[in-house]
Amino acid sequence: MVRRMGRLQILALVLIAPAFAMGTEPVAQITTDSRDYCRELALRLASMPGATSEPARSLAEDGLRLCENGHPRSGVARLRRAIRAAQPEH
């Protein structure tokens, strides 16, 4: 009898578990507010011809500093502005 109850509990767990899993599906997360992306943007900027000219250089330095100090979103925004500034048409 006890063995039969144990089997039923396992069966219920197997059936209910996916439902719980569906209900707790993780929310999609934005990945560009991170230090990794800061570094990726810095590398991209470095390969650009206008990276060393102002104001791109200063913006990039500010951006990297913010990222290092735990403000990746603000840092990313500065680096993006630096990339814009370094683009030839600008």
Add this chain to the structure above:
Amino acid sequence: MLRFLRSAGFRFALLFAGIFIGAAALFALVLWYATAGSLDRQTDASVRTDALGLIERWREAGPGAVAEAIADRLASDVEGTAIYLLLDSNGVRLAGNLDRWPAEASPDAPWSFGTVQREGNLIDARLHVLELGERYRLLVGRDVGEKQALRTLLAEGIAWAAVAASFVALVGAAVLRRAVEQRLRPAALTAQAIAAGDLSRRVPVSHRADEFDRLGESMNDMLDRIDRLMAGVRGVSDSIAHDLRTPIARARAKLEEALDGQAAPEALRAAMEQGIADLDHITRVFGALLRIAEAEAGARRAAFAPLDLVPLLAEVAEFYGAVAESGGQAIAIELPARLDVVGDRDLLAQAVGNLLDNALKFTPPGGRVRIAARAPARDRIDLVVEDTGPGLPAADRARAGERFFRADASRGTPGSGLGLSLVRAVAHLHGGDLLLEDAAPGAAQPGLRATIRLGIA
């Protein structure tokens, strides 16, 4: 409370509040469409343009080019609102800034609102799903958190504005209700005073010449008319009491005399005949009053029939011809060949008879009475009776149609003062009127011209 809710002032106020709130709601709707709606449309247009550019890249160079374009766009997205995700046929992430496919985004519903996580916070996002081919899927979106915050602010502003508008509507409604009540108050007070028996009260008029003043003036006109009618009724009652008292008292005295038993049979007979004559006079007065009342009420209109007035007038003139001859007077008749009218034959005959009777009564011996009829217009017939008597002063002519009215000059002649009242009532019954004027204006004996003007029914 129920009385308050049923009042016209409350209903006007409610109407005002309804219109005001409706206008405010319409204004808020337009404002919302022009601001929040515009923000949504701008976001959708931006996402659509972005997606079209990536589809173009897909067609030109395939998934690698799309991934590269996404990286470029993310790198130069200064506002930091762009969202991209490119998955290959196996669901593997190739490019973009989302770590997984959002649950809300489905190819079945290409446009949707979803929730994504940014630095630990959940934010709203507008998402657009595209099937690129070869089972590659692209998601283009925008972080609309700030726009949502703006929408919330706008909604809060509109909500506060709605509260303010409702307050203004209620205050305005209360002011309007009070204004209507204040303007109607004099009329209501006057009506109450009249209902309590004070018929002399009139509605004060403010001379603003608005609807309330017009209502007050109409009420005052109505009250004046009621006053005149009541005075007329009082006059008739007084006249009946006054005019009938004498013949009734005389009849009673004669009958008492007869009861005495000492009079000779001839005297007894004469007393009884006098009593009967007095009672006949009373009966005639009541008969005349009833006929006038019938004519004024229009009860005889059912008896209207087409008739030719000419033979009727000739018959009446002939009847009175004998009376005229005995008084040394002459009756001149001027009638056309035919005069068709729809009316009451008996009443018309009696009306003309009354006029002839009056004319003969006041025309001195040797005088002349003229009876004429003509149709000066298609819908008008004039029946004229004029005499060469002393005529009537203008003040008496104005009152001549009143029941029991007798001019001073006629006090000595027999009559009850009801003849012209009946003529006027008959003229009104036939859609016309009775006109009295001097037959020969300026003459020493101007005579009286009485015209029954009939409308052809």
